[in-house]
Amino acid sequence: MIKFEGITKVYNDGFRAVDDLSLHVKEGELLVLIGPSGCGKTTTMKMINRLIEPSEGEIVIEGEEISKKDPVELRRNIGYVIQHIGLLPNMTIGENVALVPKLKKWDKDKYMKRVDELLEMVGLDPQIYRNRYPAELSGGQKQRVGVIRALAADPPIILMDEPFSALDPISREQLQDELIKLQEEIKKTIVFVTHDIDEALKIATRICIMKQGKIVQLGDPEHILRHPINEFVRNFIGEERLSKAKFLPSLSEVLVKPVIAGPNRGLAEAVKIMHDRKVDSLLVVDKNEKLLGLVSVWEIQPHYHEEELKLKDIMKEDIPVVQSNQSLIEAIKISSEQRVRFLPVVTDSNQLIGVITRASLVDVMAGKYGDVI
Ligand SMILES: Nc1ncnc2c1ncn2[C@@H]1O[C@H](COP(=O)(O)OP(=O)(O)OP(=O)(O)O)[C@@H](O)[C@H]1O
Ligand SMILES: [Mg+2]
Structure with missing residues (x-):
C-alpha cells in the first residue's frame, strides 16, 4: 500500500532526521511508529502526504510514486489527524467535518448524510452536535471530530500524529477503543504516531520502533513483547511489561x-x-x-x-x-x-x-x- 524505498530526510541545517528508511505499510493495517522524541516519526509521517519532501528515495502509494502526483490532490485522499486538531473555530462541527467532501464536490445531500453518520459512529448525537461550534465541545469530543473529519471523504489512508496525547487518560482509553472498533469496521490503512508504548501495544497491527531516523525493530505487538531485538527495545518497552508478557502461556x-x-x-x-x-x-x-x-x-x-x-x-x-x-x-x-x-x-x-x-x-x-x- 505505502512503500518507503530508501528514504532519507536531511533538513536545511544538515540534520539527518530520517536515514535510509525502507518500510512497507500493508493495506488495512494500523502501523504504529514509536520512538523517543526527535527520532523522526513526524518527519516520516509527513513525507507520506508531502508536507515534507524527502531528500533521497521514493515513496510509492499503490504503485504510484507520490513525487509525481499533485500534492493537493494527494492530501485530499489521505486523512490527517494531529494532536491539536485545529478545527476551524468559526465553522460548525458539521461544516468542519464536511470540509474535504465539499472540496471534492460531493452533493450536499450526500455529505450532510455522511456528517451525521460519522457523528453517530463516535457517539455524538448529530441533532445536538452538528450545529455547535468547536469552542462548545470538550477536548475529547473535539478530538473525535478531528478523527471523523479525517474519515469524511472516505480516504483509503489515514495518518494520525499523536492524536490522543493531549487527552485525559479516560477519554484517551475511550478513543483508543473506538479507533480499534472503527478500524475493524472500515479497514483503512492507518499510520499512527505515538510516544506511548501501552497505546501502541493496544491498537497496533504492527509496531515500528525508531531511533535516530532508523528502524530498530518492526513486528506485531506479540512478537515485540516476546522477542525484543536489543537493549534499546527492552528499555523502551520496560521490564514490567516484558515480565508480564512472559506470563502469557506458550503453546x-x-x-x-x-x-x-x-x-x-x-x-x-x-x-x-x-x-x-x-x-x-x-x-x-x-x-x-x-x-x-x-x-x-x-x-x-x-x-x-x-x-x-x-x-x-x-x-x-x-x-x-x-x-x-x-x-x-x-x-x-x-x-x-x-x-x-x-x-x-x-x-x-x-x-x-x-x-x-x-x-x-x-x-x-x-x-x-x-x-x-
Ligand atoms: N524543519 C526542521 N529543520 C531542522 N530540523 C528539524 C526540522 N523539523 C524537525 N527537525 C529535527 O528532526 C528530528 C526529527 O523530528 P520529528 O519531528 O520527526 O521527530 P519526532 O520523532 O516526531 O519527535 P516527537 O516525538 O518529539 O514529536 C528532530 O531532531 C527535529 O529537531
Ligand atoms: Mg512528532
Whole structure:
C-alpha cells in the first residue's frame, strides 16, 4: 500500500532526521511508529502526504510514486489527524467535518448524510452536535471530530500524529477503543504516531520502533513483547511489561494429548478407539509420529460397510495445523479463521506433539491471563 524505498530526510541545517528508511505499510493495517522524541516519526509521517519532501528515495502509494502526483490532490485522499486538531473555530462541527467532501464536490445531500453518520459512529448525537461550534465541545469530543473529519471523504489512508496525547487518560482509553472498533469496521490503512508504548501495544497491527531516523525493530505487538531485538527495545518497552508478557502461556502449556491411530487401521478399529476415548476425530500418524491426516466419525460413517478400507484411504490430508514455534495468539487466529474445533501442533518436521482444543483455549482465555491478552 505505502512503500518507503530508501528514504532519507536531511533538513536545511544538515540534520539527518530520517536515514535510509525502507518500510512497507500493508493495506488495512494500523502501523504504529514509536520512538523517543526527535527520532523522526513526524518527519516520516509527513513525507507520506508531502508536507515534507524527502531528500533521497521514493515513496510509492499503490504503485504510484507520490513525487509525481499533485500534492493537493494527494492530501485530499489521505486523512490527517494531529494532536491539536485545529478545527476551524468559526465553522460548525458539521461544516468542519464536511470540509474535504465539499472540496471534492460531493452533493450536499450526500455529505450532510455522511456528517451525521460519522457523528453517530463516535457517539455524538448529530441533532445536538452538528450545529455547535468547536469552542462548545470538550477536548475529547473535539478530538473525535478531528478523527471523523479525517474519515469524511472516505480516504483509503489515514495518518494520525499523536492524536490522543493531549487527552485525559479516560477519554484517551475511550478513543483508543473506538479507533480499534472503527478500524475493524472500515479497514483503512492507518499510520499512527505515538510516544506511548501501552497505546501502541493496544491498537497496533504492527509496531515500528525508531531511533535516530532508523528502524530498530518492526513486528506485531506479540512478537515485540516476546522477542525484543536489543537493549534499546527492552528499555523502551520496560521490564514490567516484558515480565508480564512472559506470563502469557506458550503453546506448549495449552497442549493436550492427541488421540492417534496408524494409517493402516481399519474403520471399525478407528470407531472403537474414538468410542473408548470419547472423541469424534482421530489424527492419523506414521510410525515416526509424523502427522498424515485427520479422520472424523462423520467421514467414516458413509464408508463403514467397506471392510477393505483403511484410515489412509479416507483421511483428510490438507488440514490446518499450527507450528510448535508459533504463538498462542497465532493458534487462536488460525482456529477461528479456519473454524476448527481443534488444531494439531506439529514441529517443523511435521511431527505431531499435541493438539489445542477449543476447551483448552477457552480455559486460557477466560482464566487468569485474560487481562494480559
Ligand atoms: N524543519 C526542521 N529543520 C531542522 N530540523 C528539524 C526540522 N523539523 C524537525 N527537525 C529535527 O528532526 C528530528 C526529527 O523530528 P520529528 O519531528 O520527526 O521527530 P519526532 O520523532 O516526531 O519527535 P516527537 O516525538 O518529539 O514529536 C528532530 O531532531 C527535529 O529537531
Ligand atoms: Mg512528532
